[in-house]
Amino acid sequence: MDPTQMSDDRPEICFFDLETTIPQRRGQGYAILEFGAILVCPRRLIEVESYSSLVRPEDLSSVSPASVRCNGITRNNVVSAPSFSEIADKVHDLLHGRVWAGHNIVRFDCVRIREAFEKIGRPVPEPKGIIDTLALLTQRFGRRAGNMKMATLANYFEIGVQAHRSLDDVRMNLEVVKYCATVLFLESSLPDILMANGTGSPISTRSDSNINLSPEQPSPNVNSFSSSVTPESVLNRSTRNGEHNPIISPLTHHTGEANADVSNLIQPDPFDMGVLRNEMKTEALQSDVTMEEKTQLESREIDIAEGSSSCAEFLEPNEVSVSSISASPIPYYHGTHRIRLLHENIALQLFCPCLRVRFGLNGKFLDQAGRPRLNFVVDASPSLCEILDACDNAAKTIFRDCGSSSEWKPTVGRNYQYINNPTVRLNIPTVVNGDIAQYAVEIHQKDSSGTVQKLVFSKFDAAELGNLFRAGIFVDAFFSLDTYDYQGTAGIRLVAKKLVIHSD
Numbered sequence: 001m002d003p004t005q006m007s008d009d010r011p012e013i014c015f016f017d018l019e020t021t022i023p024q025r026r027g028q029g030y031a032i033l034e035f036g037a038i039l040v041c042p043r044r045l046i047e048v049e050s051y052s053s054l055v056r057p058e059d060l061s062s063v064s065p066a067s068v069r070c071n072g073i074t075r076n077n078v079v080s081a082p083s084f085s086e087i088a089d090k091v092h093d094l095l096h097g098r099v100w101a102g103h104n105i106v107r108f109d110c111v112r113i114r115e116a117f118e119k120i121g122r123p124v125p126e127p128k129g130i131i132d133t134l135a136l137l138t139q140r141f142g143r144r145a146g147n148m149k150m151a152t153l154a155n156y157f158e159i160g161v162q163a164h165r166s167l168d169d170v171r172m173n174l175e176v177v178k179y180c181a182t183v184l185f186l187e188s189s190l191p192d193i194l195m196a197n198g199t200g201s202p203i204s205t206r207s208d209s210n211i212n213l214s215p216e217q218p219s220p221n222v223n224s225f226s227s228s229v230t231p232e233s234v235l236n237r238s239t240r241n242g243e244h245n246p247i248i249s250p251l252t253h254h255t256g257e258a259n260a261d262v263s264n265l266i267q268p269d270p271f272d273m274g275v276l277r278n279e280m281k282t283e284a285l286q287s288d289v290t291m292e293e294k295t296q297l298e299s300r301e302i303d304i305a306e307g308s309s310s311c312a313e314f315l316e317p318n319e320v321s322v323s324s325i326s327a328s329p330i331p332y333y334h335g336t337h338r339i340r341l342l343h344e345n346i347a348l349q350l351f352c353p354c355l356r357v358r359f360g361l362n363g364k365f366l367d368q369a370g371r372p373r374l375n376f377v378v379d380a381s382p383s384l385c386e387i388l389d390a391c392d393n394a395a396k397t398i399f400r401d402c403g404s405s406s407e408w409k410p411t412v413g414r415n416y417q418y419i420n421n422p423t424v425r426l427n428i429p430t431v432v433n434g435d436i437a438q439y440a441v442e443i444h445q446k447d448s449s450g451t452v453q454k455l456v457f458s459k460f461d462a463a464e465l466g467n468l469f470r471a472g473i474f475v476d477a478f479f480s481l482d483t484y485d486y487q488g489t490a491g492i493r494l495v496a497k498k499l500v501i502h503s504d
Helices: 065-071 084-095 105-119 133-140 150-157 166-189 273-281 296-306 382-401 462-466
Strands: 013-020 032-040 047-054 099-102 129-132 285-287 325-333 336-343 349-362 374-379 407-409 423-428 430-433 436-439 442-446 452-454 474-486 489-502
Touching: 013 065, 013 084, 013 105, 013 166, 032 065, 032 084, 032 166, 047 084, 047 166, 084 105, 099 105, 099 166, 105 129, 129 133, 133 166, 150 166, 325 382, 336 382, 336 474, 349 382, 349 423, 349 462, 382 407, 382 474, 382 489
Parallel strands: 013 099, 099 129, 407 489, 423 489, 442 489
Antiparallel strands: 013 032, 032 047, 285 430, 325 336, 349 374, 349 474, 374 423, 430 436, 442 452, 474 489
């Protein structure tokens, strides 16, 4: 598909769901047993097309009793079904270049789709944006219905029993989103009346600080629920990143005490559909960061919007005065609080030469499109630790003042029982331009003579990059300090802008 089609001529939101086998042993993996999807008009939230198919796995023995108990799909059901390769064209056509929506799809369904296409050697469909309603509704609707399982939400609204079959589940997902959006819309219209319980206390729609929806979660640039009612707006209003339209937009983090004034909970017109349309047009560059993390594009936009230089000088640790470090809030950026770290009132960015790599490239966690989110761990000098500790303290104070109750994660790691040195984690951002995933960081290599050569990568390849960032090598790192506050966890991410690898 032409990359230009990623923006204007595929406006429908694709709600999809997979039913899979349940692995019975280590390394077995999941096999898709059913794919179901509906295309939804983002303006009217009505279904315009549907598709579902059972899928025959390569190994029928993977359909175990545990799998059957989960979704009711037996070996006899799928023995005559098409293989995934036989339906791959249709699945690709439904997904590619559209906004994807579904419940817990970032951590599960998106990953399984990517695995399935890679296994048959076919191009992987790429989303224009992703709306994960698990994260979105947890953030905006809160846990007033109990846990955030689809069955629980459906029971709360009395709209039926979850069938655990793909097409039925995506239709139920859409209905749940509509109900949640309607409740939030009414509450925003008459907050003093509808957002109070029997004792007059406001109903909190914020997520519990202890919620843990996934092993890590960003991603990214995922579009979130900052505007309500869209697959990112009730389905959200984001990037980065929430699932970064009564369906698209960035996830608003409503944190703070449950007894805060109602006026502090109200956001400016969260149902403005114009926001969704504008964001749909800017999703051509999709970052790998999740809702809690700024994309590289967002960082540049913040710099411009706030009048700071996007080419701020990178300072070495010995050039930084800890007493000159401060943090400044950027209010209501994409519906969330952003904190900018400053040194003498200029955006703080650091250059650290000769960092020893302690742990090589880690791609354990995935972004919303199923690609590895890449990072590596380096030893931190005492001066760098002092700077980052000061940044932690400054940013944490601002987050508390803004009402965040999230647990703060220190930037410097000091809890390794078998490592004496403190460490920090450097993140390698990626962006998607059309169908092409690219590293959003300059990577160079310096040989023993001191000659530096820029490395050019033809494609996103975590294994190839992992061969370069090995434990024991040294790296010169230029990086920014980006704050996040997501699903009960807040902190500072060190995002690489330029890396120079020292040859062995």
